[in-house]
Amino acid sequence: MALAPEIVVSRWFNTSEPLTLSSLRGRPVLLHAFQMLCPGCVAHGTPQTQRAFDLFRHSDLQVVGLHTVFEHHAAMTPVSLEAFIHEYRLTFPIGVDEAVEGVSMPATMERYGMQGTPTSILIGRNGNIVHHGFGQQSDMALGAIIAAELAAPRG
Template sequence: MSTDQRQAPELRVQKWIDHDGGAIAPLTLSDLGTGPKILFAFQHWCPGCHLHGFPTLQKLHRALGPKGVGFAVIQTVFEGADENTFETLRVNQLKYDLPLAFGHDEPPTGQTLPTFMEDYRTRGTPWFTVIDAGGRIVFSDFHLDADTLIADLGRA
């Protein structure tokens, strides 16, 4: 497990859809509420995202969404831009029945990594980042134990 404990950078992802698939303005961390936040990074073509990442996210959202935990899903397009498209956001939102904001993060002109990967120091997908209510990154890694996180946040 990677713990960072630094202040979470503001999101710089520019393209988003809301819980119903409609385009929305860029999301900020404060848009996710004042409590803990879970950010999930994926790629549409990533087998691990579909096999492990999205099912873990579904479990977390079902258990913690009603308790005020904020969620956002970000497609980090560091490869495969032809398959990991803005249109696939809605496909995955519907497939996994996740009424959450989904962002599409391609590298800005002249850069090789998407802003989320750069700012949050992620190393691929599926990737979970957990931010505490104070805005500090408390978890950032590939594998998240959903049951442990649900228990920990349930006690908070």
């Protein structure tokens, strides 16, 4: 298992403080990369992430959304994202993946070698990547992976 690279975020929603993986070390982190104009994200990935956030809210799992725009840049602004978050009633912290000048792929997406959206990445308590899934994933399978990580011995 590889150590998860730090996320690079230009703006945060649904959190008063910026989140970093280094500050979350010791807690499992579910990182959900999405785009608001991605049909698979809207129909499945983002609602699944909200369900995981709600289901595991009393555990030490930290759910983090990452709006990672690699196409239709002009349409997916922070103002549009704010409306999307409100309309879909998303309550987990969401960061905007940092754009890289002259490159279509944002910084965190590049660091993780993501193929597209939706992508769900589970980072273990030790900071290592436990799961890296692209596309639609079963709620049961993702829930089982999260539960196994939550049940793993600390330290």
